[in-house]
Amino acid sequence: xxxxGQVLTxxxxxxxxLRQEKVEYVFGYPGGAVLKIYEHLYDVDFLKHILVRHxxxxxxxxxxxxxxxxxxxxxxxxxxxxATNTVTGIADxxxxxxxxxxxxxxxxxxxxxxxxxxEADIVGITRPITKHNFLVRDxxxxxxxxxxxxxxxxxxxxxxxxxxxxxxxxxAKCQFTYPEEVDLRGYKPNYKGHTNQIKKAAEVISKAKxxxxxxxxxxxxxxxxxxxxxxxxxxxxxxxxxxQGLGAYPGTDELSLGMLGMHGTYWANRAVDSCDVLVSLGxxxxxxxxxxVDTFCTKAYKIHVDIDPTAIDKNxxxxxxIVGDVxxxxxxxxxxxxxxxxxSAWLAQIDEWREECPLSYEDKDGKLRTEFxxxxxxxxxxxxxxxxxxxxxxxxxxxxxYKYNNPRSNLTSGGLGTMGFSLPASIGAAFxxxxxxxxxxxxxxxxxxxxxxxxxxxANKLPIKIFIINNSFLGMVRQxxxxxxxxxxxxxDLGASNPDFVKxxxxxxxxxxxxxxxKEVDGLLDKALAVKDRPVLIEFRVVKADMVFPMIPSxxxxxxxxxxxxxxxxxx
Amino acid sequence: MKHTISVLVENHxxxxxxxxxxxxxxxxxxxxxxxxxTEIEEISRMTIVTEGDDQxxxxxxxxxxxxxxxxxxxxxxxxxxxxxxxxxxxVSVPKGAMEEIKNIxxxxxxxxxxxxxxxxxxxxxxxxxxxxxxxxxxxxxxxxEIARSGIVALKRGEQVRILKEKNITT
Ligand SMILES: Cc1ncc(C[n+]2csc(CCOP(=O)(O)OP(=O)(O)O)c2C)c(N)n1
Numbered sequence: 001x002x003x004x005g006q007v008l009t010x011x012x013x014x015x016x017x018l019r020q021e022k023v024e025y026v027f028g029y030p031g032g033a034v035l036k037i038y039e040h041l042y043d044v045d046f047l048k049h050i051l052v053r054h055x056x057x058x059x060x061x062x063x064x065x066x067x068x069x070x071x072x073x074x075x076x077x078x079x080x081x082x083a084t085n086t087v088t089g090i091a092d093x094x095x096x097x098x099x100x101x102x103x104x105x106x107x108x109x110x111x112x113x114x115x116x117x118x119e120a121d122i123v124g125i126t127r128p129i130t131k132h133n134f135l136v137r138d139x140x141x142x143x144x145x146x147x148x149x150x151x152x153x154x155x156x157x158x159x160x161x162x163x164x165x166x167x168x169x170x171x172a173k174c175q176f177t178y179p180e181e182v183d184l185r186g187y188k189p190n191y192k193g194h195t196n197q198i199k200k201a202a203e204v205i206s207k208a209k210x211x212x213x214x215x216x217x218x219x220x221x222x223x224x225x226x227x228x229x230x231x232x233x234x235x236x237x238x239x240x241x242x243x244q245g246l247g248a249y250p251g252t253d254e255l256s257l258g259m260l261g262m263h264g265t266y267w268a269n270r271a272v273d274s275c276d277v278l279v280s281l282g283x284x285x286x287x288x289x290x291x292x293v294d295t296f297c298t299k300a301y302k303i304h305v306d307i308d309p310t311a312i313d314k315n316x317x318x319x320x321x322i323v324g325d326v327x328x329x330x331x332x333x334x335x336x337x338x339x340x341x342x343x344s345a346w347l348a349q350i351d352e353w354r355e356e357c358p359l360s361y362e363d364k365d366g367k368l369r370t371e372f373x374x375x376x377x378x379x380x381x382x383x384x385x386x387x388x389x390x391x392x393x394x395x396x397x398x399x400x401x402y403k404y405n406n407p408r409s410n411l412t413s414g415g416l417g418t419m420g421f422s423l424p425a426s427i428g429a430a431f432x433x434x435x436x437x438x439x440x441x442x443x444x445x446x447x448x449x450x451x452x453x454x455x456x457x458x459a460n461k462l463p464i465k466i467f468i469i470n471n472s473f474l475g476m477v478r479q480x481x482x483x484x485x486x487x488x489x490x491x492x493d494l495g496a497s498n499p500d501f502v503k504x505x506x507x508x509x510x511x512x513x514x515x516x517x518x519k520e521v522d523g524l525l526d527k528a529l530a531v532k533d534r535p536v537l538i539e540f541r542v543v544k545a546d547m548v549f550p551m552i553p554s555x556x557x558x559x560x561x562x563x564x565x566x567x568x569x570x571x572x
Numbered sequence: 573m574k575h576t577i578s579v580l581v582e583n584h585x586x587x588x589x590x591x592x593x594x595x596x597x598x599x600x601x602x603x604x605x606x607x608x609x610t611e612i613e614e615i616s617r618m619t620i621v622t623e624g625d626d627q628x629x630x631x632x633x634x635x636x637x638x639x640x641x642x643x644x645x646x647x648x649x650x651x652x653x654x655x656x657x658x659x660x661x662x663v664s665v666p667k668g669a670m671e672e673i674k675n676i677x678x679x680x681x682x683x684x685x686x687x688x689x690x691x692x693x694x695x696x697x698x699x700x701x702x703x704x705x706x707x708x709x710x711x712x713x714x715x716x717e718i719a720r721s722g723i724v725a726l727k728r729g730e731q732v733r734i735l736k737e738k739n740i741t742t
Contacts, residue, residue, distance in 0.1 A: 127590060128597040132640040135585060152640060186582060186643045310634040313627060 004177045010139045010170040011040040014103075015047075017146040020178045023047050023074050025065060025431050027058040031078025032118060033105025036170045050431065050460065053452035055082050057424035059089020060450065062100045064428025066093075067411045068386055068436075070223065072154050073100040073428060079107055080118030083164075084125065088418060090160045091129040095415025096244060097221065099158035101149045108168040109137060123164050131159030139172035144179050151182040156189030157308040158221060189307060193324030193332065201279070201303050201320055202336035205235070208277035208301075210346045213237050214260065214289075217244030217414075218282015218306060218326050220407040225249065227330040228281070234334065236343045238350055240268040242283050243399055246410040251403030252383065257350065261289040263396040266550050266563060267353035272297050273558045274349075280304045282326045285315040286415070287555070295557035305329045357550070357563050359400050368516050368542045370394050370469050374401040377439060377467070380525045385437040386411060386429050390422035390446035393475035396548045398441055408433075420449025423466065427453060430462040437465070437529065444470040444498055454508040457535045465528045466510070466537040468501055472544050479547045483562075495544070505537035516541035574603065575629050576655060576725050579618040579636055580610065580644040587641040591618060594639060600624065600632050604657075604722035615643065619724050652728040658721040659703045660685070662693045664714035673713060680706045691716055 008016065014037060018026070026049045030038045041049055052058040055077045062073025077086055083104040093100050107116040123135045132152050134145050142165075149161040205211055219228055225248050232239050232255050239249045240257040249256055257268040272278070278300040283289070285304075290296040293316060302318040304311070305326055312321040322329055361371040374397055377385070383403045388411040389395040395412055404410050411429055413421040426440035447468050457464050472495035481489050505512030511531070513524050515538070528536040551562045581587045588607055595602050603621040610617050622632055629647060636645040648655075665673060670692075677684060677694050680702065686693035696706045700723060707718065 123586060124589070127586070127593050133586075137585065184640060187640045308638070310631065310638050312634075313630060317627065 006176055007173050008176045009036075009040075009173050010142055010165070011036045013139070013142050013174075013176050014146070014165070014170070015040060015044050016176060017143055017178060018074065019046050021072070021146070021150045023072075025050055026074045026076050027052055027061040027065070027428065028076035029055050029058060029078065029082060031082045031105060033079035033082075033107060033167050034076060034165070034170075036167070037076065037105075037165075049076075050427075050456065052424065052427075053455050054450065055085035056089050056420065057427075057450050057453045057456065059086045059093065059100065059102065060418075060421050060424035061428035061431075061453075061456075062102075063089065063093050063096075063098045063421075064388060064411055064425030065432045066098050066100055066428070067425070068408050068429035069432035070221075070408065071099075071432070072150055073098070075100060075102040077102070077104055078118070079105040079122075080120045082118075083122040084120050087125060087129070088416075090126055090162065092413050092416040092418045092421065093160040094129045094131070096413065097158050097217065098160065099153040100160045101146075101153050102160060102162045104162060104164050106135070106164045106166040109166045110168070112166065122162060126162045129160070130162050133162035133164070135164040136166065136169050139169050139174045142169065142174075143176060147179050148182050148184060151184070152187065156187075157218075157311075190323055191307070191325040191328055193305065193322040193329040195332070197320060197322045198329060198332045199336050201322060202333055202338070204277055204301055204303065204320070205237075205279065205333075206337060206339045206341055208341045209343075210275045210349075211237050211277040211279065211341055211343065212271050212275035212300075213239045214242075214272070214278055214280045214283055215239055215245040215248050216242045216281065216283025219245060219248040220282075222282065222307070222325050222327045223407075224281075224327040224330050225407040227327055227334065231330055231334045235337060235340050236347065237279075237341075238271060238343070238347060240264070240271060242286075242289055243412060243414045244410075245283060246399060247404035247407045250405050252405070255347075259399050262291070262552050262554070263400065263548050263550065265359060265400065266357035266561065267350055269550070269552065269558050269561060270353045271350055273299075275300045278302045280306070280318070281330070282306060284311045287315070290316060291552050292555055292557045295559070363518070366518065368518050368521070368540060369546060370397045370471070370540070370542050371401050372518055373467075373469065373521060373540050373542065374398050374441075376521050376525055377441075378402045380522070380529060381437055381439070385409065385439050386426075386433060388412070388422045388426040388429055388438065388440045390442035391417045391419045391476075392443045392446060393471070393479065393546070393548050394441055394443050394469040396476075400548075419443075419446035422446065423450050423457070424453045426464045426466075427456055427460070427462060430457075430464050431460075438463070439465040439467060441467045441469060443475060444468055444472065444494055444501070445474045447501075448499075451504070454505070454510060454535070458509050461534050463532050464535045466505070466535055468537070468539045470498065470501065470539050470541050471546065472498065475546075476548070478545070482545075482547065483551075484553070501537070501539040510535050510537045512537040512539070514539040514541060573625070573649075574621055574623050575632075575647055575649040576653070576723060577620045577622060577633065577636070578646045578648055578725060579620060579642055581616050581618055582641045582643065583614045583616050584641050588616075588618065590639055590641055591620075591636065594635055595622070598631070598635060600628065604720070606722035606724050608724065617724075619722065621723055646727070648725050648727060653725050654728060655699050655723050655725040656697060657700045657703050657723050658695065658697045659707070660693055660695055660719045661707060661710055661715060662686075662691055662717040663710045664691055664716060665689075666713060669713055673710070676706070676709050682706065
């Protein structure tokens with residue numbers, strides 16, 4: 001350990017700061033502008049550098065690490081193309097509030113602005129997609145900047161921070177001290193909710209006839225799942241979750257209504273429509289949840305708890321805002337509840353809706369369907385696995401069918417909807433929680449978007465279960481084409497051009513299987529789940545043209561919910 | 573409705589761009605923006621005139637607050653305030669119009685800051701509607717160029733901001 005007060009190079013200071021921040025893993029890729037850092041990395045033993053095969057993969061891996069562990073994910077890439085390759089991942093982390101710090105190399109200070117070799121204005125490029133970013137212009141600012149970067153990324157509403165490191169700054173020397181505290185007068189997140197507002201909320205909830213908790217990713221990020229469980233159970237409050245909220249409350253619990261919104265359950269959406277008090281906890285009323293805002297949850301008194309003041313009244317105007325950390329607010333709220341609401345009639349009504357329109361699928365025709373595969377994965381892993389989905393139909397089916405027992409178990413790209421997220425994110429998760437089963441589920445389209453990361457999984461002997469749901473289509477886009485675009489299946493049929501996924505897996509050195517037979521699924525899952533020291537790949541060849549229901553079309557109301565296909569001739 | 577929003581920002585690299593990027597990224601309007609030094613070396617004041625209904629202005633203020641480099645954001649629209657703008661107006665001088673133009677300049681307590689045989693440049697300072705009125709009257713002679721500074725504004729009355737070491741309170 002280098003001492004405070006010692007004169008060090010920028011590269012040494014960089015690693016000393018990471019040591020102080022207790023960084024375990026850095027996901028990175030070398031290049032000219034960061035060679036000095038890699039030179040010093042060679043002798044660093046207190047953290048592990050994971051070589052990805054594309055910088056986008058590094059960012060998603062850092063996201064997966066952060067989401068699974070709750071710690072800050074760290075990325076290190078070179079300037080120019082290395083930096084621009086991180087942009088999609090950074091935007092993804094921004095949309096889903098994932099705490100990551102991305103270090104980008106930069107050309108030497110005197111060359112900035114000269115169109116120097118591998119120069120890109122990454123600070124300018126990422127300004128609208130980061131919580132904050134920095135260009136370090138003097139080695140004397142380096143330690144304080146890194147301290148600020150980690151603090152900003154992980155506090156308040158978390159998010160990505162970029163730190164741009166010019167080559168000369170890394171090579172320069174100065175006396176090293178790591179600041180103990182961060183001095184940011186313009187940034188003071190407010191954790192404690194307003195007491196009177198909380199009292200008022202407790203009063204309203206006590207008197208509610210049809211209360212509903214609407215739970216988002218904020219509950220997981222703030223680590224308030226336990227508080228939520230206690231609060232919901234004590235007061236018999238039904239819970240519906242957003243895509244990012246899944247796992248915040250046990251999916252098998254009788255008070256869980258599953259997901260709400262566009263592909264939410266029928267009963268969750270009916271409950272949203274009929275409730276008289278809606279309590280939003282760490283969610284942001286985004287358009288995939290609300291559909292048409294004018295008709296969203298019109299009968300309810302709305303309480304909105306969020307740490308980010310901008311989330312309040314942004315999409316939906318609420319009656320009672322509480323700015324604060326959900327964990328603090330929930331604990332206080334629970335303490336303020338003097339009388340419990342009587343929700344028995346309301347819960348009975350919800351149960352009727354459950355029976356009216358369950359999540360069912362055809363399972364008698366001998367054909368393989370995604371819902372069945374997900375049900376089997378859920379059963380075989382007891383709902384305890386870390387499930388990392390990609391984007392598309394399989395993502396929605398997983399959200400509907402996998403019953404998460406625990407928080408930090410559902411890792412998915414929600415806000416940006418980034419295809420190619422699953423495989424690299426599952427790599428980050430596998431490092432974060434080595435004792436848990438990590439399952440990556442992708443469509444045949446998205447799997448090919450970061451397919452290079454198979455190498456990273458193999459090189460690190462990560463026991464990821466790599467599952468490909470192959471429906472030979474860009475399924476979700478195909479679904480929209482069938483429903484809203486005159487059945488013009490324009491450029492969504494991948495069937496003829498898809499590679500042989502088993503051969504692909506084998507070429508990377510991965511034990512790989514494929515099936516289209518429902519009867520083989522359990523056996524293959526058992527085989528895959530038994531492997532603990534390397535990745536396994538299974539391709540599930542499912543029916544081609546299934547659609548995800550229920551569905552509330554984009555910008556529509558709950559009354560427009562489609563619960564099954566209207567044109568059965570398309571069913572194959 | 574128009575709102576005048578006063579923002580104190582750190583003089584950090586890229587801080588102004590952050591504010592501007594937020595406006596464009598969120599689809600908010602900027603009618604005018606002015607940036608200048610304050611009594612404290614490392615802090616600048618941005619005075620932004622924007623437009624929108626209450627919900628939009630609420631978001632503008634919150635989004636400005638959310639930026640790490642902003643220290644204080646105040647919507648001055650409901651407060652008693654002093655608003656000033658400066659304009660340089662280059663106006664043609666048709667034959668025989670010189671006296672009339674000078675009269676207008678006097679009425680607005682402007683300064684003639686440049687003169688050629690065909691044009692005059694007049695400097696007018698005041699609330700934005702006074703500048704609008706001056707431009708309106710001068711346009712009869714033919715306006716060649718206008719440069720407006722954008723509004724700067726302060727709350728009336730005692731200073732509300734106290735700086736203690738590095739912590740700012742109100
Ligand atoms: C990077 C990126 N490009 C395009 C899209 C648009 N898109 C959303 S879902 C989808 C289809 C995904 O197909 P596949 O990966 O096969 O999954 P499936 O829907 O069939 O389960 C596409 C193209 C996207 N979300 N992300």
